[in-house]
Amino acid sequence: MASLAAPISNKVKKIWDDWNLRSFIILSLSLQTFLILFAPLRKRTSSKWLIVPIWLAYLLADWSANFAIGLIASSQTNTDQGSPENGNLLAFWAPFLLLHLGGPDTIIAIAMEDNALWPRHLLGLIFQVVAAAYVFGMQFSNQNKLLWPTLLLFVPALVKYGERTRALYLASLESLKETILAVPEPGPDYAKYMDEYSSRKAAHLPIKIEIEEGRSSDSKNVTYRLGEGDVIDNITLVEGAHHLFQISMGLIIDLVFDYHQRKESRAYFIKLESGDAFTSIATELNFMYEALYTKAYVVHSKRGYLLRATSFIAVCIAFVFFYRIEKHGFHSFDVGITYSLLFGAIALDSVALSMLILSDWTIAIVYKFCKKSRAVTDLMKKYLEFKRSWGPTTTPKCLERTRKILFRRWCESISGFSFIDYSLRECGRSVRLRPGDRFGLVYLYHRFIRFLGHRYLQIIRFFGLKYLRDEMKYRSSKRLEEILWKFIFEELESKSEVVDDPKIGREICSSQGDWVLLKKYEKHPEYKNLLACFVDVTYDRRVLLWHIATEICYYSVDTGTGGDNRKYSKTLSDYMLYLLIMQPALMSSVAGIGQKRFRDTVAEANKFFKKRGLGSDVKLGEGKLREACCKLLDVDTGVKPVDVKGNRSKSVLFDACILARQLMKFEDKKKWELISSVWVELLSYAASHCRAHSHAQLLTKGGELVTFVWLLMARFGIEEDIQVLEVQARVKLIMNKQPDDFKNNWRTD
Structure with a gap:
């Protein structure tokens, strides 16, 4: 051979x-x-x-x-x-x-x-x-x-x-x-104290016990505070962030702030404006990213x-x-x-x-030795001003592009995902042909395009790329506006004033929108109907329900003025649905069956929109979205969907329509104030209940607003496990009549 x-x-x-x-x-x-x-x-x-x-x-x-x-x-x-x-x-x-x-x-x-x-x-x-x-x-x-x-x-x-x-x-x-874990604290020598106490008692010596309350040794670590006359500038923010970052690393291993750390953090943040607080958190997260993923x-x-x-x-x-x-x-x-x-x-x-040389670490270290050098501090201030997310509006475009590429600390944008837009585009374009075109080239062309579309979806589903395709196609992104952050900051700041009571603190942290409804709208005629949307409703259902209702209210004909709260509501609504559907690793601890509920709701929406010829393959304008929302509102919802369909399907499409009708009974301004406040609560609930490990992982993908809210809540002391003041007792054994052998009081600390 x-x-x-x-x-x-x-x-x-x-x-x-x-x-x-x-x-x-x-x-x-x-x-x-x-x-x-x-x-x-x-x-x-x-x-x-x-x-x-x-x-x-x-x-x-x-x-x-x-x-x-x-x-x-x-x-x-x-x-x-x-x-x-x-x-x-x-x-x-x-x-x-x-x-x-x-x-x-x-x-x-x-x-x-x-x-x-x-x-x-x-x-x-x-x-x-x-x-x-x-x-x-x-x-x-x-x-x-x-x-x-x-x-x-x-x-x-x-x-x-x-x-x-x-x-x-x-x-x-x-x-x-x-x-990070503290040095073990065995406390005073109890055995030595009891031996001394027993020996004196056995000798029939008169003994008086006095107990004084002393501060814990950890309280001595409270070293960074702002005085009344201190100037808050960019260097001060970096220095404070560097100090607080060393405490925040404990959150990664699921520790909570002790009493003194929480007190120190609140005392510092309560004196910051919203923009300064954002810069401080951005710097702190930047330190955290570099500590975890760089040298x-x-x-x-x-x-x-x-x-x-x-x-x-x-x-x-x-x-x-x-x-x-x-x-x-x-x-x-x-x-x-x-x-x-x-x-x-x-x-x-x-x-x-x-x-x-240009890192925040170097700024924090060098400033300790160059505080008195005016030239050095001025140079550092100008450089740090260049790194702020919301700098001067007069910055030239070339410098702004350079800042975004080389110097910004995070992506400075907020993602979004619209349910109505996604459902309309996924159900496809409805083609209406004239009788003469039934077997013509136009008909064959559309049949061929539809065949290719089905084959394309089958291929990407086979390789598990449907999720990636949806994220790249349907995820929107826009710059996080300073006024939106200020709104979130003020909402959380107002709650931080009442969290010293552990019971109220736990109520605020566990609230998913019902707390603001109870505190501000208890006397409204629709209060009981709205409260029913919160009773025995899982978190993923609330997010999807309120998202669709927010979109219906936003695109309805009767939009009114609404003010800034209308924009806040739409932005946060789209963002929370994006987290629920496209960040499953982050939301796994709170999402429940969110993916199944979303798919069932999309399937029902596709069926509804196809029958009414509302599908489209291209990016939709506001007019098309408004038409789709009006069609949904036209459906008679006198009978609850669960009574008609049962509970096998987890769709919440028409439950959201019922909620939207209830919200529209509010005065326009109050309606959007309520919706925006509910979304802040839903956002803060997700931020505080998602795993800290997942927050740290998001730092490698541009960062997310939910991580900023997570750290802001920690800085304000809004947490479920609020530690009380740690007290270390000082015990004195004092004899009323002392013999010569005992001239000094005995004390154990």
């Missing part, structure tokens, strides 16, 4: 052998450059078009560097590797790959779960260092012209890889618990600064060494790759240094 031909020709093998290592070296350097430049954008955008490439680059970066080190190690045992100079050059490349495995300062983890894998990175550090040392040992000789520069490069390589492993460890939940914790320390300076100097000296040596025997292309690696290492360290 004739032998089978090799599937890969010798020519292809030759190309692979010549270019495999060089290709992966270039790929590794390119990925490092991409990550250090674009990874910070994760906290500034929620766009999938940017987050997915960063995710791919993060995964490929480690793989390409590990693979390249393996190729270099295997080449050392290959007798056909070329000249000795070529082997020396390959050994010189090995520490560069270790440097790449250390990763850029801007990203150490994609998700919180990556931090828990720090033992894997530690093992990777050990094995890759051994492989690189093996490569270096194979080329260790006096004839190696690159001996000393290779040794120098091992210093920054070990520093960078060690920094990454330690940063992952410090950001893991186990390390956070060890760091900030490791770099921003005296040891970190020293190691970073040492690494940069070592790379520069290695570059001088390589520049000055005789390069006879080296391949010119390999020399070019080596220069690229050296220039790349210097450039990446320079970029990291500039980010280090």
Whole structure:
């Protein structure tokens, strides 16, 4: 039998052998450059078009560097590797790959779960260092012209890889618990006290017991407060956020503020305006993001600064060494790759240094030592003003674009998802053909387009991409307006004034819209009917019910003036439905069967709109949405939907129509005040009951308004588990008539 031909020709093998290592070296350097430049954008955008490439680059970066080190190690045992100079050059490349495995300062983890894998990175550090040392040992000789520069490069390589492993460890939940949990407090020595008490009582000595209340040792940690005459500026906000951030990290491991932390936080925030409070929270969340997903914790320390300076100097000296040596025997292309690696290492360290200088961490640290320097403080104030979300309106467009790309702390936008718009566009375009076109080209064309649409949906459902397609197609995004944040801030601030009573605090935190109805609209004729929408109604049902009712009221003919509350209601309504449907990981603890309820409601809406010829494949205008809402209001709802359909279907479409009719009986201004207040309560309930871990994860996707509300509620002390004042007793044993042996009172603290 004739032998089978090799599937890969010798020519292809030759190309692979010549270019495999060089290709992966270039790929590794390119990925490092991409990550250090674009990874910070994760906290500034929620766009999938940017987050997915960063995710791919993060995964490929480690793989390409590990693979390249393996190729270099295997080449050392290959007798056909070329000249000795070529082997020396390959050994010189090995520490560069270790440097790449250390990763850029801007990203150490994609998700919180990556931090828990720090033992894997530690093992990777050990094995890759051994492989690189093996490569270096194979080329260790006096004839190696690159001996000393290779040794120098091992210093920054070990520093960078060690920094990454330690940063992952410090950001893991186990390390956070060890760091944040308070020192165990055994209290006074009870056994010693009782022994003394018993001995004196047995001696029939007259004893008097006095108990004094003392402050807990934790109360001494209350160090950051604003005085009456203190000026609140951008530097003060950064300094305060840096202090409070160290307390807020406890929320990640599900701790609650103790009495003194809560008191300190409230005393600080109660003096801030809404815009300043937003800047403080944005800065605090920025600290939190960098502590969990970057090397900030490791770099921003005296040891970190020293190691970073040492690494940069070592790379520069290695570059001088390589520049000055005789390069006879080296391949010119390999020399070019080596220069690229050296220039790349210097450039990446320079970029990291500039980010280090411009970070909020540096501002908070430098300000402690430069408070008296007017020039430094003025410069920092101008720079921080540039980072504010709502800066001066006179900023040139080019500077505003630069700020959004490079300096803003979060995406500064709020997402939205409209049920009516989604239902109309998903049910498709209704085509009305004339009798003569029944078998003509127009009919065949529309049949063909509809067939392609069905096949397209079947394919994306098969691959599980329907959710991603809906998010990219139907999610809207608009800038978060300052007046909306001010409205949310004032609503929560008013509630913070009454949360000192634990019972009221629990009522406010557990309220899902019924608290504002009870406090402000108890005497309204529709109060009992509206209250029925809250009794025995799950959170996901309330959100969907009030969202559809809000849209019907918003697009109804009788919109009236409504004022700003009408805009607030629509924005928050769309945002809460977006969280419920498109952020299931965040809302899993409160969503219930929200996904099923939403799908059943969409199915009923599609059936309703198709029969009335209201479907459309394109983006809808307000006129089309108003027509759809009017059609819904035209339906007679004299009988409750559950009495007609039963409870197998979880649809709330016509229950929402009933709610909308009840809301329309309110005076227009009061109606929108009620709806907007209900949405703030629904938002705050989600913020306080979603897992802190999920809030931290959202920081890698541009951040969400619900996370800002979560931290604002914590700062105002609005929480279900309110701790009372911690008191440490001081006990005195005093004898009325003391013998000479006991001249001093005995005290235990």
